[in-house]
Amino acid sequence: KAGVTQTPRYLIKTRGQQVTLSCSPISGHRSVSWYQQTPGQGLQFLFEYFSETQRNKGNFPGRFSGRQFSNSRSEMNVSTLELGDSALYLCASSFRRGGDGYTFGSGTRLTVV
Amino acid sequence: DQQVKQNSPSLSVQEGRISILNCDYTNSMFDYFLWYKKYPAEGPTFLISISSIKDKNEDGRFTVFLNKSAKHLSLHIVPSQPGDSAVYFCAASGYYNQGGKLIFGQGTELSVKP
Numbered sequence: 521k522a523g524v525t526q527t528p529r530y531l532i533k534t535r536g537q538q539v540t541l542s543c544s545p546i547s548g549h550r551s552v553s554w555y556q557q558t559p560g561q562g563l564q565f566l567f568e569y570f571s572e573t574q575r576n577k578g579n580f581p582g583r584f585s586g587r588q589f590s591n592s593r594s595e596m597n598v599s600t601l602e603l604g605d606s607a608l609y610l611c612a613s614s615f616r617r618g619g620d621g622y623t624f625g626s627g628t629r630l631t632v633v
Numbered sequence: 634d635q636q637v638k639q640n641s642p643s644l645s646v647q648e649g650r651i652s653i654l655n656c657d658y659t660n661s662m663f664d665y666f667l668w669y670k671k672y673p674a675e676g677p678t679f680l681i682s683i684s685s686i687k688d689k690n691e692d693g694r695f696t697v698f699l700n701k702s703a704k705h706l707s708l709h710i711v712p713s714q715p716g717d718s719a720v721y722f723c724a725a726s727g728y729y730n731q732g733g734k735l736i737f738g739q740g741t742e743l744s745v746k747p
Contacts (some may be wrong), residue, residue, distance in 0.1 A: 524676070553733040562740060563677075563722060568733035576734040610676050617732035620667055624676030 522546065524613050524625035532631045538599040541628045545592050545613030551575075552594040553622065554586060557608040566609075569594055570617055601632045636660045637725050639738035646745050652710040654741050656723035659704060663725040667735065668697060668708045671720045680721075681708070713745045 525544040533539050545552050553576075554566040565578040569588035586596040592613070598605055609628045614621040638657045646652045658666075664685040669677035683690040683697045683706070690697050696709045710717055720742045724735040 551733045553735070555735075555737075563724075563737035565734050565736065570732065575732050578734070612676070612733075614733065618726060619665065620679055620682040622679065622733065622735070624669075624678070626674065626676050 524611060524623050526609075526611050526625035526628050528628060529626065530629045530631075532633060533601050535601055535603060535632055537601050538597060539601060539630060540595055540597045541609055541611075541630070543594045543596075543611030543613070543625060545594070545611075546623055549613035549615050549623075550592050551614045551617045551622075552588055552592065553612045553614075554594070554596050555610045555612070556580075557610060557627070558606075563610070566596065568617070575617065598630075603632050606630060606632045635739075636663075637723060637736050637738040639721075639723060639741050641741050642739070643742045643744070646713045646743065648715055648745055648747050649712045652708075652713045652717065652743055652745065654708040654710075654721050654723075654743065656706045656708075656738050657704055658706075658725050660725070660736075661704070662727050663736075665726045666697070666699060666706050667724045667726075668695075669722045669724060669737075670717075671722060671740070677722060710743075713743075715745050715747050718743055718745050 551570045553568040557563045568576040572588045588594045612622040612624045667682040668680040671677040699706045720740045722740045723738045
């Protein structure tokens with residue numbers, strides 16, 4: 521079966537711009553979580569969506585936002601990009617919330633210049 | 634405040650020997666722990682998990698041990714193989730309270746030498 525698909529794979533943006541990243545979960549999965557991976561901070565939780573509702577949010581500024589559509593696809597948006605937003609953004613999906621059923625995508629590598 | 638810590642950034646082991654990766658946590662509300670393996674340019678892949686009601690879980694060459702009183706867990710890989718070379722992350726969650734929110738450690742890069 522198809523895995524978690526994240527698009528685009530690579531992205532270069534200029535400081536001050538905004539960006540939207542997309543995540544298509546495995547068919548039937550309703551829970552989608554987003555993570556930011558940087559060399560200094562490791563993997564940090566951004567937010568979780570389930571049935572189109574944000575269920576959890578990590579400690580990130582309001583410039584980071586997300587949403588989930590009725591088909592469970594999810595997008596995250598970062599506005600007013602800063603150099604420190606350069607990171608690998610990972611999305612994970614699962615049929616239910618919690619547990620070990622989360623499958624990760626390969627991520628979107630965002631570079632802010 | 635880093636709630637999940639992997640204090641060894643790297644570990645090198647000879648093929649066929651045991652690899653032991655360690656992880657400490659501070660939040661006593663965590664009740665579910667997971668290990669993920671990550672190759673460069675790929676997302677993490679789930680390896681093995683353990684609930685806080687257990688102290689050991691085995692899956693083939695992989696065994697996870699949980700010591701709740703010490704807030705410590707470890708992953709044992711026996712025997713280690715060169716294909717096991719990757720970055721290993723431990724993660725924790727409040728299974729029922731925090732749903733899809735996983736708190737990850739910083740990772741340990743394992744190198745298994747032939």
